[in-house]
Amino acid sequence: MFYAFAFPDDFVSLPAAIAATAAARPDATALICGSDRRDYAALAARVERVACALAAAGVGKGDRVAMLAQASIAYVELFLGTLAAGACAVPLSGLASPESLAAMVADAGAKVFAVDRHYLGLASTAQAPFRLGLDHAEPGWPSFEDWLAGAPASRPEVAIGREDPFNIIYSSGTTGTPKGIVHAHGTREGIIRRMSGEGIDETSVSLFATPLYSNTTLVVLLPTLAKGGTAILMPKFDVTHYLALARQHRATVTMLVPVQYQRLLEHPDFDRYDLSSFRLKWCTSAPLRAELKRQLITRWPGKFIEIYGLTEGGGSCLLRAHDHPGKLHTVGQPAPNADIRIIDPDGRELPRGEVGEVVGRAASMMLGYHNRPELTEAILWRSPDGQIFFRSGDMGRFDEDGFLVLLDRAKDVIISGGFNIYPVDIEAELSRHPAVADCAVIGVPSERWGETPLGLVVLRPGMAASADELTAFVNGRVGKAQRVAGIEFRDTLPRSPIGKLLKRELRVPYWAG
Numbered sequence: 001m002f003y004a005f006a007f008p009d010d011f012v013s014l015p016a017a018i019a020a021t022a023a024a025r026p027d028a029t030a031l032i033c034g035s036d037r038r039d040y041a042a043l044a045a046r047v048e049r050v051a052c053a054l055a056a057a058g059v060g061k062g063d064r065v066a067m068l069a070q071a072s073i074a075y076v077e078l079f080l081g082t083l084a085a086g087a088c089a090v091p092l093s094g095l096a097s098p099e100s101l102a103a104m105v106a107d108a109g110a111k112v113f114a115v116d117r118h119y120l121g122l123a124s125t126a127q128a129p130f131r132l133g134l135d136h137a138e139p140g141w142p143s144f145e146d147w148l149a150g151a152p153a154s155r156p157e158v159a160i161g162r163e164d165p166f167n168i169i170y171s172s173g174t175t176g177t178p179k180g181i182v183h184a185h186g187t188r189e190g191i192i193r194r195m196s197g198e199g200i201d202e203t204s205v206s207l208f209a210t211p212l213y214s215n216t217t218l219v220v221l222l223p224t225l226a227k228g229g230t231a232i233l234m235p236k237f238d239v240t241h242y243l244a245l246a247r248q249h250r251a252t253v254t255m256l257v258p259v260q261y262q263r264l265l266e267h268p269d270f271d272r273y274d275l276s277s278f279r280l281k282w283c284t285s286a287p288l289r290a291e292l293k294r295q296l297i298t299r300w301p302g303k304f305i306e307i308y309g310l311t312e313g314g315g316s317c318l319l320r321a322h323d324h325p326g327k328l329h330t331v332g333q334p335a336p337n338a339d340i341r342i343i344d345p346d347g348r349e350l351p352r353g354e355v356g357e358v359v360g361r362a363a364s365m366m367l368g369y370h371n372r373p374e375l376t377e378a379i380l381w382r383s384p385d386g387q388i389f390f391r392s393g394d395m396g397r398f399d400e401d402g403f404l405v406l407l408d409r410a411k412d413v414i415i416s417g418g419f420n421i422y423p424v425d426i427e428a429e430l431s432r433h434p435a436v437a438d439c440a441v442i443g444v445p446s447e448r449w450g451e452t453p454l455g456l457v458v459l460r461p462g463m464a465a466s467a468d469e470l471t472a473f474v475n476g477r478v479g480k481a482q483r484v485a486g487i488e489f490r491d492t493l494p495r496s497p498i499g500k501l502l503k504r505e506l507r508v509p510y511w512a513g
Contacts, residue, residue, distance in 0.1 A: 013160040013185055014192070014226055015051075015084035019044050021202075021228035028202070030225060031073045032249070033233040038073055040228065043080075046148075050081020053151035057112065057130055061086035061158055062165060064108045068092040068101070068123055069116035069134050070235040071212050074144055078114055078134065079212070080225075086158035087111075088165040088182075091213035094119050095497055096178075102126040103177040104170050107371060114144065162186030168370050169215055169311055180370030181311050188222060190363045194335070195223035198305065199253075199280050204229030206253040207246055209237040209260060214498045215311040216285045220255040229253075239263050243273045250277040252302075257499030258288040262438075265295050278302035284309070285498045287406065287424060289431055290328035293321045306331055308406060312379065314390030315340050315360025317404045329428075330403035331396075338362040340404065341389065342397060347381060352398045355420075357410060359389040395422065412503050414443035416452050419481045423453065423503075426484065429477040430455055435465040438493050440501055441484065444510040455487045456506060 012020075018040065021028065026041035038046070059065060065082040067090065069075045082089045090108045092101060105113055105126040113128035117136040137143035166185045170178040200206070206224040208231060210217045224231045232249055234242065237260060245251070256264075261283060264270060281296065284307040296304045308331035309316030317340060319332030334340040341349055342356040350356045359381045365388075368376040381389045395407040407413075407422040414421040423441035430439045438458040443451035457470060467487040475483040494502040 011162045011186065011189060013083070014166075014188065014222060015047060015080060015160070017192075017226040018047065018080065025202070025228060028228060029230045030228075031076060031231050031233065033071065033073050033235070036073050038077075043077070046077045047080045047084050049148050049151055050077055051084035052153065052155045053148055054081060054085040054087060054112065055155035056152050059085055059087050059111050063087045064090050064110045064168065065112045065114070066090040066092055066105050066108055066110035066126075066128065067114045067134070067213075068094060068119045069114070069212075070094075070118050071208065071233040072116065072135065072235065073233070074134050075116075075212055076221075076225075076231075076233070078144070083160070083166065083185075084158075085155070086160060086164070089167045090170075090180075091167065092170065093211070093213050093497070094122060096122075098122055098125050100177065104180070107177050107180060108168055115141070160185055162189065163367075165367065167218075169213065169218075171311065179372055179375055182367040182370050183313070184367050187313060187364050187366070188218075191219055192223045192226045194364075195220065196227050199303075200224055200227055200229060202228035204253050204279075205232065205249055205251050205277075206230065206255070207232045207234070207242070207249070207251040208255065209234040209242055210255065210257060211497050214285070216255060216257060216498050219284070219307075220253065220282055224253070239267050243267065243270070243275075246275055246278070247273050251275075252277055252279045253282075254278070254280075255282040255284070257285045258283060258292065259286075259495060259499040261288065261292055261296060265292065265299065271299060276301050280305065282307060286500045287331075289428060291431070293319075293328040294325070297322050297325065308332065308404065309335075309360070310390060310392055311366075312390055313362065313365040314392070315362040316364075319403075324403075327401070327403050329405065330399065331406045332404065333402050334360075334404075335362070339387075339389070341383075343381060349383070350397075352400070352402070355395060355397045355407065358392040358394045358396045358404070358406075360392065361387060361389045365390065409503075412442075414441075414451055414453055416443070416446070416449040416481065421453060421482055426453055426455070426474060426478055426482055430457070430470065430474045430484075432477070433465065433470060433473050435459050435463040436470070437461075440493055440503060440506055442503055442507050442510070444485070444507075446485070453482065453484045454510075455484045456490050456493065457487055458490055458493060 022040040022044035030040045030043040031038040079089045102125045110128045112130045114132040114134045115123040116134040133141035166183045166188045168180040200223045279302045281304045304321045306319040315338035316335045317332045340360040344356045426441045437460040440456045444454045446452035470487045494505045
């Protein structure tokens with residue numbers, strides 16, 4: 001394991017924290033999803049019921065329970081009940097192909113696989129000793145509610161330790177078997193402590209519109225429940241519905257990805273909604289442009305914090321945008337107890353100001369990739385004094401004030417005529433054109449330069465601009481080596497469900513064959 005810092009002695013597991021809230025504030029609202037609600041007394045009882053049903057099904061300490069569903073209260077109950085039983089939760093992405101999904105279920109060695117009706121077709125070929133219909137009953141898929149109704153009233157007590165597996169989160173991917181990232185209970189408890197220090201507590205009303213399989217969601221959802229706050233779940237993101245829920249429930253906290261913030265701020269009635277209840281807004285998973293950050297701190301009440309880090313852990317940076325409006329082009333400074341450094345291709349540490357790969361270490365570090373020791377070893381960088389860091393694959397540099405300026409994924413850097421070109425710099429300028437709604441810059445083949453930048457643009461509805469106009473616009477704002485060979489238009493750009501731009505998909509047609 002790769003814990004870089006010691007955990008506090010007073011470890012409290014998430015199920016124990018929820019049980020404590022149920023005892024102290026049984027009527028407090030824990031979960032809201034549409035018309036469905038749970039107070040903490042009911043949530044704790046349902047979590048215990050799930051744990052009893054799992055124990056009766058032969059699921060014990062360290063066993064895996066996989067789940068594939070849209071956000072729902074039943075999903076959260078199954079997740080928490082899995083933890084209470086001493087087992088490991090495996091939330092899966094609906095973005096995967098049927099073959100990849102089946103491979104992940106097999107790789108996890110899941111004893112139970114629960115699916116809602118929305119993903120039943122996708123999951124039909126995945127095999128597990130016991131399959132469960134989270135909101136339905138089909139042949140071979142008994143219903144969650146019937147299963148709980150037949151559960152015994154008690155179970156053997158299971159001790160949960162800080163080093164026990166909490167979850168396996170599979171890295172994004174549409175083909176093959178993605179890497180399974182294993183987090184420990186102690187890692188999650190450390191994140192809960194850190195987030196509570198940022199203001200998540202029993203008064204928090206947190207609004208979620210990202211999938212429950214994503215670490216983006218879990219880093220705020222789990223602290224909200226651990227501290228006795230209220231979590232509002234959206235099975236599917238919709239701009240108008242999000243704004244209505246925020247106003248109706250007087251939301252105080254949210255975690256969104258950049259594309260969601262962009263769509264919300266572009267809504268014609270955004271400024272008419274009363275969002276004055278917000279105290280804290282979070283963003284992670286993909287780069288957020290400086291202009292959007294500026295709008296978030298001027299048009300949307302409450303603090304705004306951007307998180308940069310890996311699902312694997314290994315340290316993070318925090319940009320408290322409301323405190324540092326002059327640093328919106330950065331992703332902030334290393335979080336407390338995080339050690340972030342920059343290294344060159346040979347693994348030598350670089351001084352402040354030089355560009356290299358970002359590496360980091362902290363208490364929030366995964367146990368490793370499930371069943372993939374060779375890949376676990378590949379992510380490690382060892383400092384001269386033997387400390388273990390995780391390699392991010394991201395290129396960046398620290399500025400004169402210790403703020404991290406993030407450039408691009410190492411694999412997305414364009415090498416043209418021997419020069420490294422960082423697409424993010426070109427994208428930042430291209431996005432300044434008033435007709436550009438979304439854009440990406442990729443490297444395409446060039447006989448003269450090896451590869452050269454190409455801009456891909458989505459125009460704003462009702463606005464027009466020619467390829468020549470945009471090419472001239474951006475090339476007049478960047479250095480000679482950064483100039484794009486041209487602009488092509490797209491209706492949309494491919495993104496994952498949590499907003500990550502899928503540049504590999506954009507590059508494939510140009511490099512195939």
